[in-house]
Every structure is written in structure tokens, then in C-alpha cells.
Amino acid sequence: MDIRFDDRVAIVTGAGTGLGRSHALGLAARGAKVVVNDLGVSTDGQGRSSDAAEAVAEEIRAAGGEAFAHGADVASEAEVADMVAKTMDTWGRIDILVNNAGILRDKTFGKMTMDDFRKVVDVHLIGSANCTHVCWPIFRAQGYGRVVLTSSGSGLYGNFGQANYGAAKAAMMGLMNVLHLEGAREDIRVNCLAPTAATRMTESLMPPEALELLAPETITPGLLYLVSEDAPSRVIMSAGAGCFAQTRVYETDGILLQGDEITPENVAAQMDQMQNAINQQELTDAFSQTKKYARKAAEARGLS
Numbered sequence: 001m002d003i004r005f006d007d008r009v010a011i012v013t014g015a016g017t018g019l020g021r022s023h024a025l026g027l028a029a030r031g032a033k034v035v036v037n038d039l040g041v042s043t044d045g046q047g048r049s050s051d052a053a054e055a056v057a058e059e060i061r062a063a064g065g066e067a068f069a070h071g072a073d074v075a076s077e078a079e080v081a082d083m084v085a086k087t088m089d090t091w092g093r094i095d096i097l098v099n100n101a102g103i104l105r106d107k108t109f110g111k112m113t114m115d116d117f118r119k120v121v122d123v124h125l126i127g128s129a130n131c132t133h134v135c136w137p138i139f140r141a142q143g144y145g146r147v148v149l150t151s152s153g154s155g156l157y158g159n160f161g162q163a164n165y166g167a168a169k170a171a172m173m174g175l176m177n178v179l180h181l182e183g184a185r186e187d188i189r190v191n192c193l194a195p196t197a198a199t200r201m202t203e204s205l206m207p208p209e210a211l212e213l214l215a216p217e218t219i220t221p222g223l224l225y226l227v228s229e230d231a232p233s234r235v236i237m238s239a240g241a242g243c244f245a246q247t248r249v250y251e252t253d254g255i256l257l258q259g260d261e262i263t264p265e266n267v268a269a270q271m272d273q274m275q276n277a278i279n280q281q282e283l284t285d286a287f288s289q290t291k292k293y294a295r296k297a298a299e300a301r302g303l304s
């Protein structure tokens with residue numbers, strides 16, 4: 001079955017270049033009306049220009065699609081509110097939000113200023129939360145919403161020199177987990193995309209042969225599925241060069257210590273058993289973890 005977005009309205013942040021541009025073009029090519037958001041900043045978040053967003057919106061219109069550019073800073077509540085109001089005035093609904101805008105301010109943690117830490121968290125985490133928060137009542141009223149939060153291998157696995165970025169990108173997983181639970185009743189589905197692509201963010205990090213394989217267009221089909229009508233929810237899709245994988249969080253079955261046994265020495269002595277992957281589980285929410293521990297402790301005492 002073809003995945004189409006006819007009559008759907010999408011906002012893609014940071015869509016003037018790189019992955020966001022590819023996502024915006026991909027959505028428009030399959031029928032979506034697209035708000036091409038971009039602040040037009042440098043990779044480290046300096047300056048401001050509407051040129052890139054205007055060019056992508058024009059590219060969509062030239063191909064017969066519908067789009068307008070908007071230069072809201074994703075971290076500004078007032079500017080995002082203006083973008084969302086303009087979208088509602090123009091098309092009357094918002095179905096899809098792709099939180100993609102991002103910057104980098106890499107430095108080892110000891111050399112990083114807290115200003116650089118905050119600025120990166122501000123664009124990625126606060127920016128994504130802000131855009132989603134402004135759209136949330138609209139999704140709820142419609143009984144339909146598709147949200148993607150852009151994470152990164154840096155957040156999921158770590159990357160030297162990216163304490164700010166890694167923390168902000170890991171936070172996408174936490175935001176997704178909660179919004180997935182809170183949005184389910186109104187058919188709001190929330191997923192993470194963790195891409196690895198050749199863009200201006202990464203062009204100096206890899207040789208040209210590798211960059212050629214990692215075009216943003218090899219990732220966008222995964223994003224399109226994540227915002228489609230039949231999208232899953234609470235999936236972390238990792239993608240690059242045509243590879244698509246799911247990143248998951250599991251908890252091991254663990255060990256149980258009781259009474260006087262609960263000592264740091266016993267925890268240390270049983271680390272191997274604690275890490276054993278047999279019977280590991282993907283938990284559905286925080287309370288199911290609490291229940292798991294209470295059940296194990298009660299069973300061991302013959303209380304259940």
C-alpha cells in the first residue's frame with residue numbers, strides 16, 4: 001500500500017537544508033502541505049536568514065506542491081506560536097510535526113562553557129518540546145497527530161566532545177516515552193529518528209566516498225513511515241545509508257538481595273548475574289518497573 005499524505009499538513013523544523021530539507025521534499029512529493037521552518041543559522045547557531053527555507057518552499061511549489069516558509073526559532077514560544085497560528089489560518093489543521101532543527105557546539109566537557117551546553121539543549125530539547133507543546137492541543141482536538149523527535153547516536157551511545165548534544169539527544173527518548181503514553185488515547189503517535197547522514201554538520205568528519213552513501217534521502221523514507229497513518233509509536237528508528245534499525249532499551253531480570261544481604265559488596269559480587277541478558281525485558285512504563293521489583297521481593301518472602 002502506498003504511503004500518502006494527501007490532505008495532511010506537516011511542519012518540518014530546520015528544513016532549509018540537510019535532513020529537514022529532504023524530509024520536507026519527501027512529504028510534499030507524497031501530497032502533504034508543508035511548512036518549511038528554518039532559522040537559517042550556521043552549524044553552531046549563529047546568524048539568521050530566511051533564504052534557505054524560502055528556497056525549499058519554492059522548490060516544493062515549483063514541483064506542484066503546497067508549502068510556505070517560516071523563520072521561527074524553535075526555542076521561542078512566541079515565534080512558534082506565530083508559525084502554528086499561520087499554519088492553522090492557511091490550512092486549518094496540523095497532522096505531522098517533524099522536530100529536526102539542530103545545532104552543534106562540540107568541545108570536551110572540561111572546555112565547554114555552560115552557555116554552549118545550554119544553547120544546544122535549548123535548540124534540541126526545548127525547541128522540540130516547545131514546537132510539540134504548541135501543536136499538542138491541535139492534535140488532541142483532531143484526534144490525530146504524528147510527531148517525530150530527532151535523536152542521534154550521540155545521545156543513544158555517546159560521542160566524544162558532545163556532552164551538550166548527547167544529553168539533549170538522549171532527552172528525546174525520555175520525551176517520546178512520556179508523550180507516547182499521554183498521546184495514545186487521541187491517536188497521537190510519537191517516535192524518534194536517530195539518523196546518520198552527510199550534511200553540513202558531518203561533511204568534515206568523513207571521506208567523500210562515505211558521504212556519498214549517507215545522503216539524507218536514504219533516511220527520509222524511514223521518517224515518512226514514522227509519520228504515516230499506520231505509524232508505530234514509541235519506536236527509536238536509527239537510520240543511515242539505507243540501513244534502518246530499531247534501538248531498544250531493555251532491563252535485565254536482575255538479582256534480588258534481601259535483608260542483611262543488601263550490601264555494596266554483594267551488589268559487586270553479583271554484577272555478572274545482574275548483567276545477564278537472559279529474560280531481559282522491555283518495560284512499558286516506569287511503574288511497571290516498580291511493580292516488577294515489588295513482586296520479586298514479595299515472592300521471595302512468600303507474600304504473593
Ligand code: NAD
Pocket residue numbers: 013014015016017018019020037038039040041042043045052072073074075099100101102103123127150151152153194195196197198199200201202
Ligand atoms: P543541518 O545543519 O544541515 O540542518 C539543521 C537546520 O536546522 C539548519 O538549516 C538550521 O538553520 C536549522 N536550525 C538550527 N537552529 C534552529 C532554530 N533554533 N530554529 C529553527 N531552525 C534551526 O543539520 P542536519 O545534519 O540536517 O541535522 C538535522 C537534525 O538531525 C539535527 O537535529 C541533528 O542534530 C540531527 N542529526 C544529524 C545527524 C547527521 O549525521 N547529520 C546525526 C544525528 C542527528
